[in-house]
Amino acid sequence: MKREIRFGIRALRRRPLLALLAWSIPEALPTALSGLAIAKAMDDGFLAGRPWTGLAWLGAFLLAACLGAWGSRQVFRRLGDLVEPFRDDLLRRVVGGALAHAVAGRRDDGALARVTRQVEIVRDSFAGLIVVTRGFAVTVAGVVLGLLSIDPVIVVLILPPFALGFGAFVATLGLAAARERATVLAEERVGDTANAVLSATRDAVATGTEGHAAALAAEQVEDQAAAERALAWVAVLRTLCFAVGVWLPLVVLLLAAPWLVGRGLTAGAIMGGLTYILMGLNPALQTLVTGVGSSGLQFVVTLGRILDATAPPERPAPLGSGTPSGHDITLDGVTFAYGPHAEPVLDGLDLTVPEGDHLAIVGPSGIGKSTLAGLVCGLLRPGSGSIRVGGAPVTGLPPARLARLRVLIPQEAYVFSGTVWDNLVYLRPSAEESQVNRAVAEVGAENLVTRLGGYPAGLVPAELSAGERQLIALVRAYLSDAPVVILDEATCHLDPVAERRAEEAFAARGGTVVVIAHRVSSALRAKRVLVLDGTEAVAGDPVALRSVSPLYRELLGYWHAEPPVPVN
Incomplete structure (x- = not known):
């Protein structure tokens, strides 16, 4: 009482x-x-x-x-x-x-x-x-x-x-x-x-x-x-x-x-x-x-x-502590399920993403690709296993420290009411105009910024297409100081040419790039590919992986069977 x-x-x-x-x-x-x-x-x-x-x-x-x-x-x-x-x-x-x-x-x-x-x-x-x-x-x-x-x-x-x-x-x-x-x-x-x-x-x-x-x-x-x-x-x-x-x-x-x-x-x-x-x-x-x-x-x-x-449930104790040294990503026996009685989306996953890697993750819809992105970013907690960035457990890092390590762009990009400039520099408010110009040019958003009226122009999210919102978010992520960038189908509303330009810009930017692939071209441009099929995960070179992963060969055949998208 x-x-x-x-x-x-x-x-x-x-x-x-x-x-x-x-x-x-x-x-x-x-x-x-x-x-x-x-x-x-x-x-x-x-x-x-x-x-x-x-x-x-x-x-x-x-x-x-x-x-x-x-x-x-x-x-x-x-x-x-x-x-x-x-x-x-x-x-x-x-x-x-x-x-x-x-x-x-x-x-x-x-x-x-x-x-x-x-x-x-x-x-x-x-x-x-x-x-x-x-x-x-x-x-x-x-x-x-x-x-x-x-x-x-x-x-x-x-x-x-x-x-x-x-x-x-x-x-x-x-x-x-x-x-x-x-x-x-x-x-x-x-x-x-x-x-x-x-x-x-x-x-x-x-x-x-x-x-x-x-x-x-x-x-x-x-x-x-x-x-x-x-x-x-x-x-x-x-x-x-x-x-x-x-x-x-x-x-x-x-x-x-x-x-x-x-x-x-x-x-x-x-x-x-x-x-x-x-x-x-x-x-x-x-x-x-x-x-x-x-x-x-x-x-x-x-x-x-x-x-x-409503007492907060006991959280699993952090698997370690300390300041990250570098930004390599290591998953050790990671299992995750959306509920105690649900089938695991990921079960005992082991994965290493070294610094500077360009990894594409492929697999059928609903297989756990976005879940894996959420786990790596610290938005979800694994049921078992450990996830480390730079040797430090993601679950033991404060949100502010995590935000400086990684940036995630989801499929539905977030754009807020305000100026074009405020939207672009949201993750790096101190950016200079020359840095913003370079990011806009590298990602391929010059025409969009011009159409909107330049950096001081007001931006109304409802008036943008899904692809335009993705371009704004991509420039924002490019400007970020975070060494790890995760693109969760972040280019799915762009045409293949614009998608290629954006992904190549991130690959040349430095740091680690993880792409949840929407098209076969994203997987073929990557240094390595991770295939998720619900029972096991196979990672390897995009070419060599064809000989060891039937699902990857099937996905390649399905993607190649799509009618080509005309490029103007």
């Missing part, structure tokens, strides 16, 4: 909380003035034969009630400033936890229920707790101020038994939370057992084990009933705490009335003290006991289950 309470307290934002407390001051006026107004109306008004004075005090109390209603309205208007950011943070945690589990290859069947139901339960109960606890604190503060204005001795008589009842209620919260949690778990076990028994009804009847099946369900039902009875006893304890906190102060004040009158306290003052108990402490404690006993327990239990379920 402490964890959930700390989580809720940390979620309170300072500025909205201060605004809420500030508007609580006018809301507390009716409570603070109620007993005093009754005492003055009786002593200085009706009992003194001045009814208009008494009515004036009652009118002042009515005015304070109007101000309190206005304060309450402002409080509820600002409640959302506290509750909605808390809900958003919780949603981010739930969604982030589900994504983290997915990346780790673990199913998270309860994520949808947490997003659609449990987060809303916690949000509503969090708001209820804020309203209840703030209202209780404001009311008690108003009552204490009012009692002090009548006679401090009444505070001494009333507050100790009230504090005793309040403390006893707080002491029951841990027990209540434990029993509420036990009840929820018992309900879940009943559901699981009932589902198992009902799904096996035919087998139970066929084997004559109906009695055993019924006994299994009955045991869980009895456990749930016992948990419900234990929870009901907590409600009895809460009622006793309420009786101690409210009715005991009332009895103490009535029993002390003769003594108070003897020391000079008026009848109106005693009535004012009774008013503070009945109109202030009574509803405040009753609301707190009811609200915290229901919304509070619901908040603790539901939030606890969310926090347990």
Whole structure:
């Protein structure tokens, strides 16, 4: 329970909380003035034969009630400033936890229920707790101020038994939370057992084990009933705490009335003290006991289950650490699957890409080529095995360090609204115009830049074709300082001539180039080719590979069978 309470307290934002407390001051006026107004109306008004004075005090109390209603309205208007950011943070945690589990290859069947139901339960109960606890604190503060204005001795008589009842209620919260949690778990076990028994009804009847099946369900039902009875006893304890906190102060004040009158306290003052108990402490404690006993327990239990379920999954320990030395790429026994029950996309893959290599990766669609690119770039984590760049594990490198090592251009190139210049130098903001001119010329994007209106021109992504977006992204990658460039079908929307020019530019740029091949020409231009066929991976020279890989020969035949693309 402490964890959930700390989580809720940390979620309170300072500025909205201060605004809420500030508007609580006018809301507390009716409570603070109620007993005093009754005492003055009786002593200085009706009992003194001045009814208009008494009515004036009652009118002042009515005015304070109007101000309190206005304060309450402002409080509820600002409640959302506290509750909605808390809900958003919780949603981010739930969604982030589900994504983290997915990346780790673990199913998270309860994520949808947490997003659609449990987060809303916690949000509503969090708001209820804020309203209840703030209202209780404001009311008690108003009552204490009012009692002090009548006679401090009444505070001494009333507050100790009230504090005793309040403390006893707080002491029951841990027990209540434990029993509420036990009840929820018992309900879940009943559901699981009932589902198992009902799904096996035919087998139970066929084997004559109906009695055993019924006994299994009955045991869980009895456990749930016992948990419900234990929870009901907590409600009895809460009622006793309420009786101690409210009715005991009332009895103490009535029993002390003769003594108070003897020391000079008026009848109106005693009535004012009774008013503070009945109109202030009574509803405040009753609301707190009811609200915290229901919304509070619901908040603790539901939030606890969310926090347990969304704790980040344990990540595999980094296979090594340190600063990369060079940029050679090494994969050792890499296995990856999109889920714990899915077939591996890559299984035990061993691969070495030395510095300065130009590697083309080929294979049927869906065989794992883009997955391999994501693994090398550190966007995916292998289920087993290691991936190293420059001798350092990719999984152990911070994102900023990885970004300086490699650049990935996917098939659907990303272009943002802004100037042409901003799009081109995004990965190298300090680039000089001469460097940008050279990159544009090498990749073959001069005509495109001219058509767009030059570097200062505004760029609207929706107005570009897929091929034009790829050219922008290719220039951006060429300008990057990253020594490893991975082109994941990054030229598939270009014609063969433009594709050849771009790939040759990257090969001459220096560094390592890995191309997910879209056409046979990409494979034939590479120094080496990696063939993925779903069962094994074969790498070698583009020519020599024909004699050892039937799939490569088949792909070459398929590519050559395509009608030639006319070049203008």
